[in-house]
Amino acid sequence: MTEPASYWPPFALVLTTPRLSLRPIRDEEIPAAVQAAASGVSEPGRSPFSTPWNEFSAEDLGPNMAQWYWRCRGNMSPQEWTLLLGIWHDGEFIGCQDIGAKDFATLRTVSTGSWLRKSAQGRGLGKEMRAAVVCYAFDHLKADVAESEAAAWNEKSLGVSRSLGYELNGVTRASWGGTMQEVQKVRVTPTTFKRPDWTLKVQGHEPTAKFLGL
């Protein structure tokens, strides 16, 4: 019983695209995640996240990210789960793509969020990693809907959504650190999804699905 997946089944999951490897972030990989985030994710003073975690001081960034990863793992259950997938490109950690659900057995709906370090942005990698989790959701988890949302000004995130066939799903107002933010919601279904021209390779689905109660 030395493999991490022997005590935490989702650690077996690996999604592979032409350029990327996506897998749940392990503790020993947290330093690489913190380093990628510290190198810059968004323009200073304009965080695309409801909690501007990426703008925390160098001192607070590591503990905050680690605690978030542990919290997500600690709270996982068939009723509510989040897989935080680290993104590896040419052997380097470049960002994170998460996929999660509440009451999945009933709603068959997943939601996603993501970030890439700035130097990896704008090369189609954000689209590739989102396409990977949407393929995984529809083809393996048998989801009916994948949802996402972004600040109405976040053209990069909405650009990924648009290019994968997501449709606009209403605007809502949210309080981000006490400031009003217009948030654009989007959704895609197996019918509207503009599939990539590559096939996703999936390893470790069965233990993950069993752990998620599927």
Ligand SMILES: CC(C)(COP(=O)(O)OP(=O)(O)OC[C@H]1O[C@@H](n2cnc3c(N)ncnc32)[C@H](O)[C@@H]1OP(=O)(O)O)[C@@H](O)C(=O)NCCC(=O)NCCS
């Ligand atoms: C959002 C993010 C993951 C997107 O990844 P990316 O690698 O930069 O985006 P891609 O290069 O894959 O672009 C995908 C599509 O969006 C389009 N796009 C990208 N930037 C755009 C912009 N500023 N305006 C319009 N379209 C844009 C691209 O043209 C492409 O569409 P196409 O394939 O049809 O040409 C990345 O930019 C990021 O980490 N941003 C900071 C964090 C963030 O905003 N996270 C999301 C929070 S909701």
